[in-house]
Amino acid sequence: MSKRLILFILAPVLIVLGALGLYARDPAPLDAESFAALYTEPAPSIDGPRQVYHLGHSLVGRDMPAMLAQLAGEGHGFASQLGWGATLRSHWDPDVPVNGFEQENAHDKYRDAHEAVGSGAYDALVLTEMVEIADAVRYHDTPVHLHNWERKAHAQGAAVYLYETWHPLNDPVGWLTRLDRDRQLYWEDAVLRPALARADEPRPIYVIPGGQVMAAFARALEEEGPVGPLESYSDLFSDNIHFNDYGAYLMALTHYAVLYQRAPIGLPHQLLRADGTSADDPGLQAAALMQRVVWDVVSNSPMTGVPAAFQ
Numbered sequence: 316m317s318k319r320l321i322l323f324i325l326a327p328v329l330i331v332l333g334a335l336g337l338y339a340r341d342p343a344p345l346d347a348e349s350f351a352a353l354y355t356e357p358a359p360s361i362d363g364p365r366q367v368y369h370l371g372h373s374l375v376g377r378d379m380p381a382m383l384a385q386l387a388g389e390g391h392g393f394a395s396q397l398g399w400g401a402t403l404r405s406h407w408d409p410d411v412p413v414n415g416f417e418q419e420n421a422h423d424k425y426r427d428a429h430e431a432v433g434s435g436a437y438d439a440l441v442l443t444e445m446v447e448i449a450d451a452v453r454y455h456d457t458p459v460h461l462h463n464w465e466r467k468a469h470a471q472g473a474a475v476y477l478y479e480t481w482h483p484l485n486d487p488v489g490w491l492t493r494l495d496r497d498r499q500l501y502w503e504d505a506v507l508r509p510a511l512a513r514a515d516e517p518r519p520i521y522v523i524p525g526g527q528v529m530a531a532f533a534r535a536l537e538e539e540g541p542v543g544p545l546e547s548y549s550d551l552f553s554d555n556i557h558f559n560d561y562g563a564y565l566m567a568l569t570h571y572a573v574l575y576q577r578a579p580i581g582l583p584h585q586l587l588r589a590d591g592t593s594a595d596d597p598g599l600q601a602a603a604l605m606q607r608v609v610w611d612v613v614s615n616s617p618m619t620g621v622p623a624a625f626q
Contacts, residue, residue: 341458344508345517353511353519358474358620361576364390368431368473370442370464372401373557374480374525377422377589382567385586387575394426394437402445403460422589432467439574440468441523443478446556448501458509465510465520474620476573477507478523483555490548494530502526503618521573521620524612528569529562532608543601560588560595565605572613576621579606 344350364387369375375397384391396406399415406413406428432440442464444451451457465475479502484490502522511517533548544550544561551562558566564586568579584602586594597605614623 342512345511350508354617357622357625365439365574366392366437367439368437369395370406370428372398379563379566381589382586383570386571386582394424396428400445402455404455407460407463435471438473440473441476441478443480446482452505457506461510462513476521476523479526481526481529491530494526522618523573525566528609528612531612535608542604543598545601561597568609572609573619578610
């Protein structure tokens with residue numbers, strides 16, 4: 316076995332060991348028992364429309380938050396700061412440029428991240444990390460900057476949500492294999508637990524399980540066959556990683572279910588993009604399958620904070 320292949324196989328283990336503080340100067344991660352204890356009760360109930368700030372990159376995009384607002388209805392407000400493959404570090408540190416900043420934020424929903432999160436105008440901060448998540452952990456101090464943003468948001472009374480995303484469709488390990496593996500390997504053990512260990516009094520950072528919903532919907536399509544315009548999970552994407560309108564709708568449903576703690580069953584599927592043009596409609600049958608899959612994933616994961624996951 317070549318040295319290069321051995322390093323490729325061991326890389327995920329070494330990255331996680333580093334994030335867990337086994338060969339790093341960072342504090343040890345929150346222990347598994349304390350981490351699990353943060354998610355033994357549901358998040359505070361949601362009684363009205365939410366004001367949401369989205370921080371991230373093109374797997375957030377402009378259209379998905381706009382679709383979420385249409386699903387949520389009157390009173391839902393939102394703003395964002397985006398970039399091209401942007402890291403949490405680049406959004407936090409003014410000395411680190413956000414790639415594609417001017418292009419991605421040339422719209423009326425842009426608001427400076429530090430000003431927005433510190434304003435107290437938002438009751439939910441939804442953030443995510445760059446792809447590849449392994450590289451983000453290894454090179455860009457993801458737990459440090461997740462903690463920084465979490466602390467700033469919680470100081471203003473906002474709930475904090477980590478949007479779990481995905482990786483390219485042609486990942487050599489396998490797209491579904493990575494989705495099955497990475498939720499705990501990276502998003503929990505290498506990101507959330509080390510970040511929460513930095514807090515004096517850890518509070519839950521809830522998870523919007525985008526990657527898990529993608530995996531569940533891919534398997535539902537395999538089991539049930541083509542549904543409407545969707546024959547396989549690749550039909551959710553416009554390229555090797557970015558979602559198209561169908562994928563944006565699936566992620567908007569996922570955000571809705573977590574942020575509003577409600578089943579998205581029966582929500583509209585004929586929506587507009589951020590620029591006001593009509594989004595591609597998945598149709599009633601595909602939309603119904605998406606809604607069912609989303610709720611099944613969200614309502615069975617206590618880390619979403621959704622009360623149904625605790626019943």
